[in-house]
Amino acid sequence: MSTLADIADIGTDPRRGGYSRHVFDDAERQLREWFVEQAQRRGLGVRTDANTNIWAWWGEPGDDAVVTGSHLDSVPGGGAFDGPLGVTSALQAIDILRARGFHPQRPFAVVVFAEEEGGRFGVPCLGSKLLTGQIDADRARALRDVDGNTFAEAMVAFGADPRRSGRDDAALRRIGQFVELHVEQGKGLVHQERPIAVADSILGHGRWRFRFRGQGNHAGATLIDDRRDPMLPAAQLVLAARRTAEASAGGRATVGSIVPNPGGTNVIASAVDVYLDARAPRRAREMVDELSARAAECAAEEGCEVDIAEESFGDTVHFDTVLRDRIRGVLDGAPALASGAGHDAGILAAERPSAMLFVRNPTGISHAPEEHVEDDDCQKGSLALADVLAELAG
Structure with missing residues (x-):
């Protein structure tokens, strides 16, 4: 000490x-x-x-x-x-x-x-x-x-x-x-x-970056129906990560960092990076595959796109x-x-x-x-x- x-x-x-x-x-x-x-x-x-x-x-x-x-x-x-x-x-x-x-x-x-x-x-x-x-x-x-x-x-x-x-x-x-x-x-x-x-x-554990891309715009002047807000599918991914981990024996999934661009309070983001940490005794990658499919669905519902990159993985x-x-x-x-x-x-x-x-x-x-x-x-x-x-x- x-x-x-x-x-x-x-x-x-x-x-x-x-x-x-x-x-x-x-x-x-x-x-x-x-x-x-x-x-x-x-x-x-x-x-x-x-x-x-x-x-x-x-x-x-x-x-x-x-x-x-x-x-x-x-x-x-x-x-x-x-x-x-x-x-x-x-x-x-x-x-x-x-x-x-x-x-x-x-x-x-x-x-x-x-x-x-x-x-x-x-x-x-x-x-x-x-x-x-x-x-x-x-x-x-x-x-x-x-x-x-x-x-x-x-x-x-x-x-x-x-x-x-x-x-x-x-x-x-x-x-x-x-x-x-x-x-x-x-x-x-x-x-x-x-x-x-x-x-x-x-x-086994790894880190992945989910980049949701939409249309940056004015928070006050843009009607809800006119928005392509990447923060919505990003938020849904956070919730999906918990549910997917709960359904996997010994699984853990955590979103510890969300980075919007440009990041203004009165700005609809043009892109949001979500960083996922996933761990499991046998099926960490399978959990991420499930989450990737869900992320694509959520992005499409909001008129957005998502790119997924594996940053690291260890079995x-x-x-x-x-x-x-x-x-x-x-x-x-x-x-x-x-x-x-x-x-x-x-x-x-x-x-x-x-x-x-x-x-x-x-x-x-x-x-x-x-x-x-x-x-x-x-x-x-x-x-x-x-x-x-x-x-x-x-």
Whole structure:
């Protein structure tokens, strides 16, 4: 908690509450500098890869390493623990292991992945997806933020060379096993009255943009019968998303952002972008297919059109069962939980044995200021991570 307190004032959002920390903005740069300073204080060798992920090595870098870490960016108005808890716990775990006199017998690193939340450029886990080649580098370089800046331009402003971004086989070879600690984003541990769990799986999930196009016009001078208002089918999509998710076993569908153009109170919009997040154990894409058909019907009824673009998608992830069970053995049979949230560990799982630890969140709330972890559970999380890393690296 003292390590988290070091960054408690960085990226606070006075309008939304909580924190807004997005890749390469002032807050995220400060967090990067803080991490580098913390790593160097511990004698770790720090390197930033071609995709702007930061690696801090205990000893010399090498292949088949034990790697832990998480991310430092946030959603708009996010909580204090989503991401940073995994980074600070990794640093604390190193302190614990050194206090025990432990010396790793395998290469060992802490990694901070870039743009995990997709809060600036819209694609979650961008740093790990570039590393593994799960997103085309040209597509990533062309991503734009709300101000029209491309990811490539942002990399240049940060001091990185976008031409070097993309799949990094040398970096992947260095990951023998990856373990990410994260605040639980739900109440599974609250219900089980346990402080620590091990991840079993991650729901398949993706993001889609529905662009409804109509006719911009005057809010007062245009009769109702003369309107082609894209806000109406947009609103109907929001309601349809809830109904479709309710009818799908384990499904979740959320509209978290609606962007009208031009956005004036006394203006009928000419276009409305609706951003959909859909998740399900088996049929996330099928849910979106249903919603796409409904969106087309609603748009036609209002004399509008709709274009649909898939911004990202990841199928259901099942973590390495051997590594999962080995970790559960170290942690006295910690429960295994499914995650409804995406993580960098889920991206790496397609390439390397990966696992996750969850730390109890008494509120069950995440991606909001009310996200919380008790001091005692923070300590238990760091101790559990240290025990796991000692087992894997020793």
